[in-house]
Structure formats: structure tokens, C-alpha cells
Amino acid sequence: MRMSEGVEWGLHCCLILAWLGTDEPVPTAQFAAWFELPPAYLNKRLQALVRAGILTSTPGARGGFRLARRPEQISLMDVVAAVEGREDVFRCTEIRRRGEGAEAPEREFLQPCGIAAAMRKAELAWRRELAAQTLADLMEAAPPSAGGRARRHYERTRR
Amino acid sequence: MRMSEGVEWGLHCCLILAWLGTDEPVPTAQFAAWFELPPAYLNKRLQALVRAGILTSTPGARGGFRLARRPEQISLMDVVAAVEGREDVFRCTEIRRRGEGAEAPEREFLQPCGIAAAMRKAELAWRRELAAQTLADLMEAAPPSAGGRARRHYERTRR
DNA sequence: GTTACTATACTCGGATATTGCTTGTCCGAGTGATAATGG
DNA sequence: CCATTATCACTCGGACAAGCAATATCCGAGTATAGTAAC
Numbered sequence: 001m002r003m004s005e006g007v008e009w010g011l012h013c014c015l016i017l018a019w020l021g022t023d024e025p026v027p028t029a030q031f032a033a034w035f036e037l038p039p040a041y042l043n044k045r046l047q048a049l050v051r052a053g054i055l056t057s058t059p060g061a062r063g064g065f066r067l068a069r070r071p072e073q074i075s076l077m078d079v080v081a082a083v084e085g086r087e088d089v090f091r092c093t094e095i096r097r098r099g100e101g102a103e104a105p106e107r108e109f110l111q112p113c114g115i116a117a118a119m120r121k122a123e124l125a126w127r128r129e130l131a132a133q134t135l136a137d138l139m140e141a142a143p144p145s146a147g148g149r150a151r152r153h154y155e156r157t158r159r
Numbered sequence: 160m161r162m163s164e165g166v167e168w169g170l171h172c173c174l175i176l177a178w179l180g181t182d183e184p185v186p187t188a189q190f191a192a193w194f195e196l197p198p199a200y201l202n203k204r205l206q207a208l209v210r211a212g213i214l215t216s217t218p219g220a221r222g223g224f225r226l227a228r229r230p231e232q233i234s235l236m237d238v239v240a241a242v243e244g245r246e247d248v249f250r251c252t253e254i255r256r257r258g259e260g261a262e263a264p265e266r267e268f269l270q271p272c273g274i275a276a277a278m279r280k281a282e283l284a285w286r287r288e289l290a291a292q293t294l295a296d297l298m299e300a301a302p303p304s305a306g307g308r309a310r311r312h313y314e315r316t317r318r
Numbered sequence: 319g320t321t322a323c324t325a326t327a328c329t330c331g332g333a334t335a336t337t338g339c340t341t342g343t344c345c346g347a348g349t350g351a352t353a354a355t356g357g
Numbered sequence: 358c359c360a361t362t363a364t365c366a367c368t369c370g371g372a373c374a375a376g377c378a379a380t381a382t383c384c385g386a387g388t389a390t391a392g393t394a395a396c
Contacts (some may be wrong), residue, residue: 001162005380046330061389063330099194099195125285128284130278142273219348220350332383348367351366351367354363
């Protein structure tokens with residue numbers, strides 16, 4: 001079980017955008033150069049963030065991506081859900097209803113599978129922690145110099 | 160991101176063993192018939208539980224698998240770790256150190272990546288919840304009739 | 319100098335290959351039970 | 358009748374394919390920009 005790299009990429013890109021604090025959109029190529037990532041594939045992943053309402057994209061020359069909300073309004077949960085989807089990590093396939101085990105009376109299947117319920121409980125704790133942390137929190141935790149340096153680098157390399 | 164089916168299978172099998180409460184080993188074929196699962200592949204997954212010290216396997220005629228500890232001593236975390244591995248779900252690939260972003264002074268890389276730290280924090284909450292629930296808890300939460308029925312079925316179908 | 323227009327370059331966006339991992343299958347090694355055999 | 362031995366059937370265990378999702382790439386549609394020409 002492994003989380004896709006798109007989550008890491010998306011979070012780093014959002015963090016860059018938050019640090020820049022500018023209203024100009026930033027194109028995929030900029031992010032790709034910053035982190036040495038395949039531009040086309042990175043673009044594909046950022047599209048998922050647009051669909052989820054985290055970023056807004058503007059086409060045409062001098063286009064690119066911007067944050068759709070303020071950093072305090074964007075949680076890790078939002079980004080993870082946008083990239084990985086909203087489905088549960090543990091997916092109950094109801095094997096208790098198949099084979100000889102399904103010979104049980106229907107009454108026993110009324111309440112949901114206990115294993116699925118237990119896994120779901122743990123997963124909710126995970127989601128709660130993700131929702132409790134925002135981009136703004138990440139900015140505070142980072143070294144103070146990071147934000148300024150990112151902004152300066154952007155001024156230097158923009159078209 | 161999706162948890163492998165082996166976790167669900169392993170948990171259900173452990174639960175069956177806990178309900179039977181017998182010392183006789185149960186072969187893979189029994190479990191496979193109970194849940195209508197591919198026997199060979201199920202066996203492969205149960206081996207992982209043996210390597211993790213959750214089950215013990217006995218070869219030869221009338222062999223099979225037994226619980227290595229009492230149900231109160233087996234947590235969901237144990238089973239998940241045994242099947243899925245002990246690696247983090249979110250794996251930081253340190254993209255901050257690549258491309259133009261790596262031009263930052265070394266000093267900024269001394270503390271670990273903030274994104275990885277945040278994800279890890281959420282993951283620990285998940286693990287904590289998994290570790291807090293044991294097989295014994297699952298047995299209690301299940302319908303009272305389930306245990307007895309499993310035991311009777313086992314008496315009927317054993318060789 | 320201002321405005322309208324046209325051509326252009328740059329951006330996103332989704333359709334199309336490729337890779338890696340999860341799932342699934344097979345056969346061999348080893349072990350305990352069983353039955354035959356001799357005392 | 359009991360002990361011994363050889364056979365056998367049954368089990369786990371790891372090596373060998375198939376399917377699917379994540380990864381990576383490419384090309385087309387659309388738009389803001391910049392340049393040009395007319396007023």
C-alpha cells in the first residue's frame with residue numbers, strides 16, 4: 001500500500017504558490033523545473049486539484065495555476081482527497097457472504113461487517129488529522145528563509 | 160490508494176480461528192471454502208502472518224494454521240503490518256532537493272521535510288487506532304450467534 | 319496617438335503507450351498419519 | 358497382540374505467469390498577448 005506521488009507533488013506545488021503570494025498564475029513548466037519532475041504528468045495531476053476546487057487554471061499566454069482559496073482554507077485532507085480519490089483505503093468485499101460462511105441466517109448480515117467498521121474507525125482518525133492541518137500550518141513550520149527565497153527565485157526566473 | 164485484499168482475508172481467518180478456540184490446526188483449504196477464496200493465494204498471504212509471528216503453521220497430515228497468541232494479544236495493527244509491510248504509506252521522495260529548489264542552502268535541509276512530517280503525524284493517529292483494537296474486541300462486537308455457528312460448522316465439516 | 323485587427327506563441331486538457339505491483343497459479347520439499355509386516 | 362518399518366496422502370513454502378492500476382508521454386483546442394496597419 002503506497003500513496004501516489006501525485007500527493008507529494010501537489011502539496012509541494014501548493015506550498016510554492018502559497019509562498020509566492022502573488023496573483024499571477026504559475027505554469028506547470030515552472031513547477032517541473034523547480035522540482036525536476038516530468039512536466040506533462042505533473043500537469044495531469046494538477047488538473048485533479050483544479051477539479052477539486054483547490055486550484056484555478058487560466059489558459060493562454062502567461063497562464064498557469066493559482067490557489068483558489070487562502071492557504072488557511074486548504075487542508076491536507078483536501079489535497080489527498082483530490083489526488084487519491086474519496087474512496088476508503090480499506091475496501092470491504094463482503095467475503096463473509098460468500099462460500100460456506102454465507103449459510104448464516106440473514107439476520108447476522110444486517111449489521112455491517114465488524115472488520116470493516118473497525119478499519120473505518122481508524123481511517124477516520126487519519127482523515128481527522130489530515131483535515132486539521134492546513135497549508136498555512138506547513139508554512140509556519142518551515143524554515144523562515146524558505147518563503148523569501150522562493151519568492152526571489154520566482155522574480156528572477158519569470159518571463 | 161487501496162489496501163490489499165490480503166488484510167481482509169487475514170483478519171477474517173484469524174477471527175475464525177479465534178472463534179473455534181481449538182488447538183487443532185486449520186488448513187488453508189478450510190478457510191478457502193468458508194470464504195470462497197483462491198486457496199493457493201490465500202495460503203501465500205497466511206504465510207506472511209506466520210512470518211510476523213501471528214500464526215503458527217504445522218506441516219504434514221492434519222496440519223494447518225493456529226493462532227500464535229491469544230486473541231486479546233493480536234491487534235489490527237499487527238495484521239496490517241504483517242500483510243502490507245511496515246513502511247509508511249506516504250513515502251517522501253525528497254523532491255525539495257532536486258531541480259532549482261535544491262539551490263537552497265544546506266541549512267534548510269537539516270530539518271525533515273515539513274510535508275512528510277505532517278503526513279506522518281496523521282499516519283501515526285491511524286496506526287494508534289489500529290493498535291488499540293484487538294481480535295477480542297471484534298469478537299465482542301460481532302453477533303453473539305456467530306461464534307457458536309462457526310464452531311458447529313467446523314465440527315461438521317472437519318475430516 | 320489611438321484603435322481595431324490579425325497572426326502567433328503559449329497555456330491547459332484529455333486521449334494514448336508503458337511500467338511496476340498486486341493478484342493468481344503451479345509444482346516441489348517435508349512431515350505426520352497409516353497400514354502392512356514380522357516378531 | 359505389539360513393535361517396527363515403509364508407504365502414502367496431505368500440508369506448507371517458495372518459484373513462475375497474468376491483470377490491472379499507476380506512471381509517463383503526446384498532440385489538439387483555446388486564449389491572452391504582441392505586433393501591425395488603418396484611422
